[in-house]
Amino acid sequence: MKLWVKNTILAVILVMVVAVPLMFMGGNEFGGTDDAASDIVSEVNAGYETWFDSVWEPPSGEIESLLFCVQAAIGAGAVGFALGRVTSKKNADR
Numbered sequence: 001m002k003l004w005v006k007n008t009i010l011a012v013i014l015v016m017v018v019a020v021p022l023m024f025m026g027g028n029e030f031g032g033t034d035d036a037a038s039d040i041v042s043e044v045n046a047g048y049e050t051w052f053d054s055v056w057e058p059p060s061g062e063i064e065s066l067l068f069c070v071q072a073a074i075g076a077g078a079v080g081f082a083l084g085r086v087t088s089k090k091n092a093d094r
Contacts, residue, residue: 058064
């Protein structure tokens with residue numbers, strides 16, 4: 001099987017993995033675990049006070065998401081670099 005055929009099949013599967021749940025669950029609100037955890041804590045103990053506040057609060061949710069994505073990209077780059085170094089050393093020894 002040619003490489004472009006494999007890539008096309010993988011791209012179609014990727015689109016289906018993303019699109020199918022959104023089609024069937026389109027009207028629902030997707031929330032994060034932080035929101036769910038704070039809701040449960042407020043249900044269990046209504047008088048709960050946090051131990052400390054954030055040092056800096058991002059000005060908007062978009063900035064917060066951007067910073068999270070940058071953090072994830074740096075981590076993925078570090079892991080990819082480490083895996084690349086390990087596999088290249090293994091191939092260089094042969």
